Ligand SMILES: Nc1ncnc2c1ncn2[C@@H]1O[C@H](COP(=O)(O)OP(=O)(O)OP(=O)(O)O)[C@@H](O)[C@H]1O
């Protein structure tokens with residue numbers, strides 16, 4: 001103890017307490033937690049549940065939205081459909097001129113065209129089934145590059161070609177195949193008094209749900225065998241992305257120069273875009289529930305901190321006697337509280353991310369957890385940790401050292 | 409270290425100290441004795457700046473306590489004062505060495521230096537072979553040695569012990585007192601509160617307190633720089 005003797009008696013030298021390094025702050029702040037892992041687990045659980053709920057709510061809606069956007073990306077937003085609109089006289093349906101598809105394909109920027117025309121016949125599994133039971137499946141004549149324009153895939157079999165299109169063969173949309181009970185090409189369906197052989201079944205066509213519910217027949221065969229009048233009822237066209245607006249301007253006039261107003265032009269991707277937007281708007285109810293869990297978790301942390309301070313009065317007194325300042329006691333308990341809620345937040349983020357991953361995997365969605373949600377959750381735990389720890393920490397710091405040491 | 413006319417009143421009308429004058433010089437080893445409730449602990453707390461007097465002046469290491477903020481008092485404690493308590497107040501679950509190092513946390517020393525000094529202090533109190541034992545793996549006497557190591561690791565000017573042997577059996581109590589004697593011989597200034605007259609009599613100076621007043625201040629002849637008359641007082645006190 002020779003050091004004690006070396007000290008020179010200096011009158012009232014500067015007496016400012018040294019600062020604790022951030023590592024030391026972390027060390028004292030976590031000491032209480034390390035001593036009681038079970039309590040840490042339980043009091044961090046509330047925060048974890050709250051954060052997990054919020055992350056999952058946001059993550060799941062973002063993942064659904066990402067899936068739709070990915071789908072939209074695949075389908076493209078550069079397709080327009082021209083259909084007969086309402087005529088000048090209300091209620092009167094018009095048709096498109098026979099030349100419409102050819103004219104539209106000549107508009108600058110149009111890359112592909114597909115055409116369908118409604119055929120006034122029903123399709124049944126066999127002649128024994130009553131005519132009335134159509135199952136909501138429409139018969140349509142198809143020509144040009146319909147699957148290409150719609151970016152529809154042929155799930156099994158083949159698409160109509162010049163040869164098959166002339167004979168009684170049919171391609172079914174996926175919904176119609178299911179309704180008719182057709183599982184594979186080669187089976188037959190009954191249309192307009194004769195059997196047609198199914199040569200192909202399409203995959204889903206999100207941009208044209210009406211095609212999913214159709215039985216598609218070659219244009220020539222429809223005219224020859226089913227008395228189809230040859231007037232298109234829908235012309236699908238796809239153009240370069242930067243030409244969409246220009247094509248939209250021209251398409252009605254081009255399709256029906258005599259009565260442009262009798263042509264209605266729609267963008268089927270608009271509906272999908274709107275859906276993607278609503279999908280991105282998460283449930284505020286669930287988010288609110290997460291918020292309540294978070295609040296309850298915060299109260300739990302505050303409660304734990306108050307107990308911790310009560311239990312550790314001796315330690316507080318000891319630390320004060322060792323030269324700890326009020327500020328250092330305060331920061332110790334605020335750190336403890338922050339660590340507690342931060343731990344809950346971390347666990348909650350991992351849990352919420354995992355829940356989103358499970359949901360995304362089962363729904364074939366990309367896994368998306370927006371960084372702002374993680375950042376927001378982190379900020380929330382920081383705020384909660386500070387608020388929950390501040391009052392107990394201030395109380396701990398205000399304790400008189402002698403009283404803290406004296407209590408039994 | 410100097411107290412002049414120190415009075416301490418607790419809320420509720422209890423006057424624990426009444427006009428205490430006391431000065432402790434460097435290198436002294438003194439006992440504070442007195443009946444229960446006489447104000448010994450209160451005196452020790454005021455000497456150690458854990459509490460402020462209601463009136464009267466306290467000077468420690470050249471600082472006037474009344475003029476210092478709580479922050480400065482804390483700094484003063486971390487530099488100049490070491491406490492040893494009857495009930496040890498060790499942190500459970502961490503090693504003896506970590507406990508001692510924890511005592512240096514507020515000293516501003518680096519982590520490595522704190523560890524080194526803790527090891528040195530434990531060696532000093534004879535627990536070099538118990539560094540990694542946790543408090544529940546130590547005997548009462550060993551715990552008190554750890555607490556003493558914690559108090560002396562920062563090389564304080566003043567070591568204050570409130571009944572350090574109170575919770576120990578006679579043998580461990582004696583070895584703790586022996587340690588305090590050794591530390592004193594190494595130059596430490598030490599004040600020990602005790603109930604045990606035998607222990608008190610073995611120390612060079614005894615301050616007797618009753619009802620908040622110093623009733624006797626006795627210096628034994630062998631260590632007394634104060635003179636021969638102290639020897640007669642020491643005999644009378646026994
Ligand atoms: N925080 C307090 N509030 C009110 N009165 C107190 C407080 N602390 C101590 N006292 C009173 O002050 C007086 C002196 O107490 P102190 O603890 O200093 O006695 P002591 O000499 O250390 O006794 P013991 O030997 O039993 O430890 C007692 O009458 C006690 O009741």
Ligand SMILES: [Mg+2]
Nearest residue numbers: 448449450570
């Ligand atoms: Mg006492």
